[in-house]
Amino acid sequence: MAENEALLQCRVCGCLSHAPTQLKRFEVMHCPRCGARLKLAQQSTSVEETWALLIAAAILYIPANFLPIMSVYMLGAGQPDTIITGVYHLLEAGQWPLALIVFVASIVVPLLKLFTLSFLLISIQRRSRWRQHDRMRLYRITEYVGRWSMVDVFVIAILTGLVQFGNLARVDANLGSLSFAAVVVLTMFAARTLDEHLIWDVAQQEEELT
Amino acid sequence: MQTILYADLIASFMSVSAEPIACQECGQLHRYSPLALGKTANCRRCGALLYRNRPDMLDSVLALTLAGLTLFVLTNVFPLLGLRAQGAEQELHLLGASLAFWDQGYPLLAGLIILNIIIFPLFELLTLLVVVLTIRYHWRSSTAIFLFRWMREFKPWGMLEVFMLGVLVAVVKLGDLATLIVGAAFWSFAGLVLTMAAATTLLDPFSVWRALGKNNG
Known part of the structure; x- marks a missing residue:
């Protein structure tokens, strides 16, 4: 946002509008062009909301990795698999490209998202001016890459939908897949609620004060 | 050097009345000035894309949207x-x-996946159709x-594209277990992913918002 010019920029459509000189209690501003809600920097609860979503995601990350996500039964025999054992089975079968895709999408990306978003939040709260361009780029990458974690959930959906041959072969979904999907959804919401302009704004406001 | 300074000078005189715009990435203020066909405008501070002037943007997006809707039905x-x-x-x-x-x-998961691969892609295609037609025929733009x-x-x-990767992973996983039949929807689905990616790349949100904002009210 461009607060120093008393102008507000809409996050959705980019339209500029003049900030009102005074806001009544509970009064809400809307973008004159697209109608999305506008917030002043001091009204922003972005950091708190993002922390809440991140903490929820971090808690759910534990059952997502320790509970089984799906079970494959062949001729009556089989056992539930967690994400890690699933990757291990793929490696055993010699399908290392697949193992790599699943490992990156299901383990590396969610962990990386939890860490980078926490790092960005802490740097915003500490009013850091350190490498703002790079932190902005880091945010963009985190925001973009998060949705690809859903690939494991889709694979489970396709396998359970397709492999239903009774005793011969069957794939069932397990509770871990629900926690895993919840982690992906929560981190996606967290990336969305984090107002990336705070990375710039803090430095700007301090420049004006000094 | 001389020419650049001169161009800057002219630009600053001409754009006194031009509308102010701000970079979506860093908030840097600029003044809007129309571009020649095929040119792009970037933020002078952070280099992010501000807006583009693509030849035939509306018509290409309309064509891609209609193709996308057809492929969506087939899929x-x-x-x-x-x-x-x-x-x-x-x-x-x-x-x-x-x-x-x-x-x-797991009805919650079922709902999430329906939103991800059916509802939201369909909503996007229909929205593109309405938006392009609204700009083309100067309709009132509040709905768009x-x-x-x-x-x-x-x-x-x-x-859709994440689901496509999921389909490929599942195909490789099942490949050596049983006989896999690739259905007709597999190909239309691949086409749909490409069509929607192309429509997203061609569409310049800034130009769309500007055109919609003018027709409003």
């Missing part, structure tokens, strides 16, 4: 994958993949503004 009507094992056969439709979790007792705003908000939640 939902025909089976995506089939599996044959010991005489028995199973078929999977796009909707079936979403509902698989429902049968397993409403739809376009929510389409932009929902954009990350439409996950």
Whole structure:
């Protein structure tokens, strides 16, 4: 946002509008062009909301990795698999490209998202001016890459939908897949609620004060 | 050097009355000035794209949207994958993949997947259609503004290309277990992913918002 010019920029459509000189209690501003809600920097609860979503995601990350996500039964025999054992089975079968895709999408990306978003939040709260361009780029990458974690959930959906041959072969979904999907959804919401302009704004406001 | 300074000088005189715009990335203020065909404008501070002037943007997006809607219907009507094992056969439709979790007792997950691979992509295609027609025929734009705003908000939640990767992973996984039949919807689905990616790349949100904002009211 461009607060120093008393102008507000809409996050959705980019339209500029003049900030009102005074806001009544509970009064809400809307973008004159697209109608999305506008917030002043001091009204922003972005950091708190993002922390809440991140903490929820971090808690759910534990059952997502320790509970089984799906079970494959062949001729009556089989056992539930967690994400890690699933990757291990793929490696055993010699399908290392697949193992790599699943490992990156299901383990590396969610962990990386939890860490980078926490790092960005802490740097915003500490009013850091350190490498703002790079932190902005880091945010963009985190925001973009998060949705690809859903690939494991889709694979489970396709396998359970397709492999239903009774005793011969069957794939069932397990509770871990629900926690895993919840982690992906929560981190996606967290990336969305984090107002990336705070990375710039803090430095700007301090420049004006000094 | 001389020419650049001179150009800057002219630009600053000409754009006194031009509308102010701000970079979506860093908030840097600029003044809007129309571009020559095929040119792009970037933020002078952070280099982010501000706006473009693509030749025939509206017509290309309209063509891609109509193709996308056709492929969307085909993808939902025909089976995506089939599996044959010991005489028995199973078929999977796009909707079936979403509902698989429902049968397993996870209705929340089923709902999420239906949103990801059916509702949001369809919403995006229909919105593009309405937006392009609204700009082309100078209709009142309040509906298009409403739809376009929510389409932009929902954009990350439409996950066709992620699902495509999921299909490929599943195909490789099942390949050595049983006879896999690749359905007609598999190909239309691949086409749909490409069409929607092309429409997203061609569409310049700034130009769309500007055009919609003018027709408003």
